[in-house]
Amino acid sequence: MLLLPIGQENAEIRRHPWVFWGLLGLNVLAFVLVVLPFRQEEWASRVRDRAEAVGSYLVKHPYLRLPKGLMEQVPPEALSQIAEVRQAALSEEGVPIPYVVREQQAELNRLAEAFLAAVGETPQHRWGLVPSRLRVSAFLTHMFLHAGWLHILGNLLFLYLTAPFVEDLYGRPLFLALYVGSGLLAAATHVWQHPHSALPLVGASGAIAGVMGAFLVRLGRSRIEFFFLPVVILPWIRFRFFLPAFVFLPLWLLEQLWYARHEGLAPGTAWWAHVGGFVAGAGMALAIRSLRVEERWVNPGIEAEISFVQHPALGRAADARRAGDWAVAEKEVRIVLAADPENLDARSEAYEIAAGTGDRAEAARRASQLLDLYRRKGERQLAESLVADAYARLGGALPPRFLATAATLLEEGGHAEAAVDAHLLLASSHPADPMALKSLLRVAEHRAGVGRLAEAREALLRALAHPEAQGAYRLEVEKRLEALGG
Numbered sequence: 001m002l003l004l005p006i007g008q009e010n011a012e013i014r015r016h017p018w019v020f021w022g023l024l025g026l027n028v029l030a031f032v033l034v035v036l037p038f039r040q041e042e043w044a045s046r047v048r049d050r051a052e053a054v055g056s057y058l059v060k061h062p063y064l065r066l067p068k069g070l071m072e073q074v075p076p077e078a079l080s081q082i083a084e085v086r087q088a089a090l091s092e093e094g095v096p097i098p099y100v101v102r103e104q105q106a107e108l109n110r111l112a113e114a115f116l117a118a119v120g121e122t123p124q125h126r127w128g129l130v131p132s133r134l135r136v137s138a139f140l141t142h143m144f145l146h147a148g149w150l151h152i153l154g155n156l157l158f159l160y161l162t163a164p165f166v167e168d169l170y171g172r173p174l175f176l177a178l179y180v181g182s183g184l185l186a187a188a189t190h191v192w193q194h195p196h197s198a199l200p201l202v203g204a205s206g207a208i209a210g211v212m213g214a215f216l217v218r219l220g221r222s223r224i225e226f227f228f229l230p231v232v233i234l235p236w237i238r239f240r241f242f243l244p245a246f247v248f249l250p251l252w253l254l255e256q257l258w259y260a261r262h263e264g265l266a267p268g269t270a271w272w273a274h275v276g277g278f279v280a281g282a283g284m285a286l287a288i289r290s291l292r293v294e295e296r297w298v299n300p301g302i303e304a305e306i307s308f309v310q311h312p313a314l315g316r317a318a319d320a321r322r323a324g325d326w327a328v329a330e331k332e333v334r335i336v337l338a339a340d341p342e343n344l345d346a347r348s349e350a351y352e353i354a355a356g357t358g359d360r361a362e363a364a365r366r367a368s369q370l371l372d373l374y375r376r377k378g379e380r381q382l383a384e385s386l387v388a389d390a391y392a393r394l395g396g397a398l399p400p401r402f403l404a405t406a407a408t409l410l411e412e413g414g415h416a417e418a419a420v421d422a423h424l425l426l427a428s429s430h431p432a433d434p435m436a437l438k439s440l441l442r443v444a445e446h447r448a449g450v451g452r453l454a455e456a457r458e459a460l461l462r463a464l465a466h467p468e469a470q471g472a473y474r475l476e477v478e479k480r481l482e483a484l485g486g
Helices: 018-035 040-060 074-091 097-119 125-126 138-143 147-168 174-192 206-221 245-261 271-290 293-307 312-322 326-339 344-357 359-378 379-398 400-412 417-431 434-449 453-464 472-483
Strands: 001-009 223-229 239-242
Touching: 001 147, 018 125, 018 138, 018 147, 018 174, 040 097, 074 147, 074 271, 147 174, 147 206, 174 206, 174 271, 206 245, 206 271, 206 326, 223 245, 245 271, 271 293, 312 326, 312 344, 326 344, 344 359, 344 379, 344 453, 359 379, 359 400, 379 400, 379 417, 400 417, 400 434, 417 434, 434 453, 434 472, 453 472
Parallel strands: none
Antiparallel strands: 001 223, 223 239
16 A cells, blocks of 8 residues: 655746745755765675674673673663673673683673774764664754655655745744754754664654644645555556645654654654654744744745835836926836836836927837847847837937847847848848948848748848958858859
8 A cells, every 4th residue: 555645736836936946956965975875795795704603702791791882783682681691691600710711701702893994884873862872963964865766756746745845934043043943943853852872863854744734724724636656566547635734744744743742653763753743843833933934024025026016206107298398207216227227117118208298319228228228138029019110210310339239139039021120121121231241241141041042142242341341241241142143
């Protein structure tokens, strides 16, 4: 049987969840760079050999004391058996003199140290949180390390299903604080319940459990979608269904709590860390709700970022233009451009004002600035609309730069004939400009490509007469004329 949560009914968010993606990336990066390169089989063989060396030496000398570090690696029931064997050995004759016992104990200690050193070579021991040997840094590093593929994929699935939505509600800094805080409290809960454990705690599940707790508090009515495969070997028998978060998440927490109280039934999982993380995340979410943090600080900041608020002077400029008060319109639009030179609406309004006053030269200059801005911001449709409008209003008054840019824009958009018209307008309106020579060459190239050789020859002859047709340019024009047979 396979049951997996795969999504939720309402998956809309207001902004990109950059913190979520960053956390996901750090977990994957740590797994790829730290866990995957580790040679598990070689390590297991080395640990097995050293464990056998310790065991065989202890069997031969049962009266020796088990080193403290080794005691942390042995289950409690095995420790009691070893203690019984030691007491029996001490009560019998044949125990060497104290000097020999000290030497043998030193050898056992050395073998135990070699075994423990081999055990500690794993990434999990190096970067994980070991309750019996606490390191402050491990409270943070353990959250980004995982034991294997199933471990990391399971954790990242739950992170994907909850984190983007909690981050969208709480904002990036507060969400990050909740995630890290939940992870720290989850680790503290694990240490509290297993203070003498020598097994490393690794994985993001404690922190993710905190996000799940916050999800329950804040999005408890959301419906989570599940994929259910009753028989794994019969994949065509499968179902999808929805459960409210306020049903699924409490059931998940009860499962974690039950296994935490009966860890012997499912060893190897940090059940108490899950419980501690979930409670911590839910507690923080309740505190956020009680203090109205979202309403006071988070929502206003996010709405200010994603909402479009226009400069009030721009509205006054548009009103004045429609009323024919050109002086006021010009004054107001200059206020906007002084505050935001790349404001598209302000640049467009400035162009409309200049065109409305009949100042063709100024309108052409502003049209050129607006076209450049549209190009930089990737606004192709607005740029093409501006080109059509400027042609109709200004025609040959448009500067060479505008016409050359318009021709390039039209070519990129697949409007070849319109691009040729722009090149011809440039060449006729500004015949002595260096850009006119390039436009004529482009017209000749297009006309030759579609079989209109007479027009191509005419464009080349005009290019040959251009004052800038010197040196390499002249040779290029003559070469093309020769290719056309002229």
